[in-house]
Amino acid sequence: MTDISSSSFVRQDLLAERPAPIKTTGFIGLVRTRLFNSPTNILLTIVGALLLWFTVIPSVRFLIVDAVWSGQDRTACLAENAGFAVGACWPYIQAKLPQLIYGFYPEAERWRVDLTMLLAVVLLLPLLVPRLPAKGLNAGLFFVAFPVVAFFLLHGGGIKGFGLSWTAGLLQLFDESIIGAGQALLSLSKTSAIAPLLWVVGSLIVLVGTAISWLIFPLTWLRDYVQVMGQPVWADFGITAAIVSLIAFFLAGGIRTGGRALASSIAIFIAIAIVIKLMGLDRGGLPIVTTNLWGGLLVTLVVSVTGIVTSLPIGIALALGRRSTIPLIRIFSIAFIEFWRGVPLITVLFFATYMLPLFLPGNFTVDGLVRALIGIALFTGAYQAENVRGGLAAIPRGQGEAAAALGLSWWKTTSLIVLPQALRHVIPNLVNSFISLFKDTSLVSIVALFDLLGSLRASFSDPKWSTPSTAFTGFAFAGIIYFIFCFGMSRYSLFVERRLNAHRRS
């Protein structure tokens, strides 16, 4: 044991404390490291601060500090009456709020709009929260049942028949068109150079048409029989329910395994019956409000929700068609997608408004709103097709091959294995498309529909409220509404994206 002091060097006194390291966290740290750490950065900070100063301060002054909050007409919002430079003229928004939300929807019927919006929110919210169960049922309700209910709520009116009458009517229309085409060919064959060929083809088509008319005769007979009964809707409903339930029962495997299908089919029909009874659809339903009275936020939401609901199936069909191995279908899908993606939406709306009525039979008029909806559905469908195609391409080949090894058919492989995975992959892209769709709905104001922007523009021309700040106030209000919807959707898409990529995060 040597004495400790005999070793060569041992420090006897304590070291002085070193100064604490420069703080790089918290607000002070932020200021030090990201704002004022070099001359260039100080300059940039000043530039940024000036930019904010000249945009944020005037906006706040306009919206809140200098705003006029109450009044009856324009005089309240004039600088000489208010005594200061007037900012936003909020009484103008208060006065125009019903027009901006409902358009010219009759005042007594506005509860229907409120109820529809409430239904939409109640159905949509659980769909958006990933943790909640029963996504399939919820999606079915929102994408299939809700649009139908919303139509009868917003538009009103009742039904005169049910599935049986509709199927019979549709088939009859189709059959008449086939026979008409055949007869046109036959009449053409009297003058044409290739008369025999035309005659053969024409009589073949007429023959097919006649055969179809014999085939659907039982259906049409049943329909005519039902229509003269006391309760045509309910009789029709009962027959449709029975037929569909039986078909579901046998398709699902008969007595051995078909019980479930039968039960769910009956449950669905009972639900439909309750809806019909509640809304009185069999007795004429609610009073009809024609779509030229709709307007404001209502039209914006109707157009965007319909676009969302209809564009997805169109997009999936086109995406599958584009990947199909059958040449004609693939070529058609590619041409269709590239065509709609290559033209501006406004020309599509012009097409739907001016050209589409020419393509339909003369006795067949389509509502202005429906025309715009058709145009938007086709346009957005093409964009969704490209999104879905991206998802399909991301699914490894092995998935499809494994399904084939299990003996699944193409339909089962696609609907049970490939599509669910593909769609989950592209949810963020789909939501981004929905955002641009929501923004693009403002274009319908150009083809004489009064959506939020159109109603806003119409309200500017009211002399009762014409002040220097009216336009700015109106744009501020509409801008806030648009921003809330779009920003909300984009945040949701980011949230889903993070959730999907959870395994990739380090």
Add this chain to the structure above:
Amino acid sequence: MSTEARKPPAQSALKIRRILGGKAGWNGVAVQFAFAAILGWIGYEIVSNARANLENQHIAAGFGFLRNNAGFDVNQTLIPYTGSDTFLRVFVVGLLNTLVVSVVGIVFATVIGFIVALCRLSPNWLLSRVGEIYVEVIRNLPVLFQILFWYLAVLAALPNPRQSISLFGIAFISNRGLVVPSPIGQSGLVPFLAMLVFGIVASLALRFHARRALFQEGRMIRIWPYVLGLLFGLPVATMLVFGLPFTFELPQLKGFNFAGGSRIIPEFVALTVALSSYTAAFIAEIVRAGILSVHKGQMEAGASLGLSRGATLRLIVVPQAMRVIVPPLTNQYLNLTKNSSLAVAIGYPDLVSVFAGTSLSQTGQAIEIIAMTMGIYLLISLLTSAVMSVYGWRVSRSLGA
């Protein structure tokens, strides 16, 4: 006895099946025929209905109306046009107006977009937040909303020409539009332009030569003093010899409006401002994503080779980022061109406004006019995507080499 390999059986049936039905076989043939029948039926219905409807409305189908007199005026024309010109001329006028607003919009959108992207990437916290706010606010508002905002709120709130806002006494902004000096050619214009063109060509040749020397022989040639001299010195020298190439006619307030100078209509200003600021938000995101997509190891590798920061960015980072940036960037340019059709909302005389709007309501030739309008947009976008696929092919080739 040698056994020869048997010939494979004739596969004519297989080949026919392949031609008719693709990979899907006989099923494919059946589906194709059914599909063709349905398409044919729909086509027949459309043609027969359209013919009947046109007959009812007493409209003659065909493109003969293009030779008729239009009889309306257009308030901005790049080529001479009067009301007595034909509808075909209206089509060209509208198309040129669309192209001019698109090109100007694209230039501004690119500049603003790159600036905002640099702001967002800047290490300065405040500036990057400002860039983020810009992108979020602009992206989440409809472009039509922004066009109407600039046109109905901002430009309408400007004073009338008598109290117009003067920019250094040269240009004037009022609610009648933007008045700028118009250039008038002088005698020195031709030699000036000739020298300018010569300077540009010579500089390009010099650069080509320098790069060849660098890549093939490893010689560095300093060319920038010569380029500077060719691009600026030569034209200035010509100006001194031959006199000024052009003078500017300054606008002057006379009565209630401006005389002299050239007027840019307010619709054009509103449309350009709205379209370029809207597209700039998307371009900023694309540029930012492109620059972030280059691995930071590239920057470090450049530094370890002794390159300066600027040289690393110019030679290493930007070329790799451009590969990611260019395809979506062209997409945005295309979007801007398509969005310029929203001019119809504020009455800027673009293709949709004067042709699919005014001409359509005057002639009623819906099918022909809308088909022509859609066709020209389709042509523009197909041409662009063709150029882009050539670009993509070149990039993938240079990557593979």
